[in-house]
Amino acid sequence: MIESITAGKPLITTYSGGIPEYADKKDAIILPINDQLVENLVNSLTKLANDKKLRISLE
Numbered sequence: 255m256i257e258s259i260t261a262g263k264p265l266i267t268t269y270s271g272g273i274p275e276y277a278d279k280k281d282a283i284i285l286p287i288n289d290q291l292v293e294n295l296v297n298s299l300t301k302l303a304n305d306k307k308l309r310i311s312l313e
Contacts, residue, residue: 255280264312266298282312 260266265282267273268291277284283298285291302309303309 262313264302264309266302267297
């Protein structure tokens with residue numbers, strides 16, 4: 255996660271452990287850990303792949 259942020263790469267992660275201390279919504283797509291995690295991950299990956307402005311904003 256830290257490597258992604260410092261390398262300027264988009265990050266998709268979850269609210270767990272100390273992650274929210276390092277990444278926030280301006281740096282990453284942060285997903286809740288729940289029954290829809292896999293679906294939310296697929297949707298986030300698809301959105302990131304199709305939305306160049308979003309990719310740039312997360313770099």
